[in-house]
Amino acid sequence: MPQCDMGRRSQPFGLWAFGHCVAWAGSRSPLPGGPSIRYIAPAPKQIHEIKDFLLTARRKDARSVKIKRSKDVVKFKVRCSKYLYTLCVFDSEKADKLKQSLPPGLSVQEI
Structure with a gap:
């Protein structure tokens, strides 16, 4: 071919x-x-560590965070200028703490 x-x-x-x-x-x-x-469109990137996700959310080009809750997992998706970064959290208590520690200037939307 x-x-x-x-x-x-x-x-x-x-x-x-x-x-x-x-x-x-x-x-x-x-x-x-x-x-x-x-x-x-470029493929989204997955982040495996909470610390790396928080650093990504604090970047200048981070625009918004979407939180998607399902029965087993809570997904945090941060939109930056080039990529969409995703973090999967399987513990709901950790997810609540992570939501509280997001930067205050970032728009947060729950889906």
Whole structure:
């Protein structure tokens, strides 16, 4: 199978994929007979330590924190300029303490 050298082009905040390659044949073209172009967002990053998450939340480019609670796990998601960072906490008491220790200027949204 032939490889296409123009299949991917790195951008500052993600990836642009061109539809004229075999790998992207499933996407539709906006123009008849032309290649389709679609944006692929960068994958989120997982943080495993609470201390690292708090340092990330205190960064200048951190915009907001979303807290998603389920039966077994509490997920903290901090949106920075380039990536979405996620921390999974399995202890609800630790999750409550972490919520209280988030920076005061950061918008916190519970989902």
